[in-house]
Amino acid sequence: MPMHPFRALLITALCCSPLLAADDEAVAALEGGTPLPAGEHHFTFPSIAKQSISFISEADERIAGVVAFSGEAALGHATFDVNGGSGSASLSLAVADMRTGDATRDEHMWSSGWLDAENHPTITFSDVSLRQRSPTVWEVTGTWTIKGVSREKTSLANIRFIPTFPRFGENIVRVRTSFDIPIKEFGITNAAVGTPAVAEVWQIEVTLLGKLGAKEE
DSSP: OOOOHHHHHHHHHHHTOHHHHHHHHHHHHHOOSOOOOSSEEEEEEEOSTTOEEEEEEESSSEEEEEEOOOSSSEEEEEEEETTTTEEEEEEEEEGGGEEOSOHHHHHHHHSTTTTOTTTOOEEEEEEEEEEEEETTEEEEEEEEEETTEEEEEEEEEEEEEEEEETTTEEEEEEEEEEEEEEGGGGTOOOTTBTSSSBOSEEEEEEEEEEEEOOOOO
């Protein structure tokens, strides 16, 4: 039976959509490394100096900060079902561990007019679902909670397997992703936001190493 002309037109439009093409290009650009082995795997991300989470405010004044990991507790956990191309994860970090290289500016950042570390001491990434898009690229969707405000965010991540990592261990997963956070959407409405001093959108870059272990209950 010949295909209905409208259906054929719809399929052509979807296949040739610039948005879909751009998405495929983004996946291809992130591809690289060794895929996770088949099966189900559980990883823990320790709070150690080898981890990297950075945030950048790119206004006329450029502010670049990092998270100073304490080593006292795990940052989070992830489970990958490679056979099913799916997974889950969670992440939590302390606002007081965020550093910009200027102690006075850090105090402002932690204050009630900004991230309000006293009343909202942690930033969390929860209800995270993972969907495999290519051998080493996964789509990550979850809820970021900052200053008590929750918003869903989706990004692409390069997730690769490292059999041996010097001075860290064996059977390691490395997760690398980047995305933007519009800080006003999370209740950060200080008058300086959107001025030459502070950008409205912060760029976040994450590279984490996880150790293979038992599933977190």
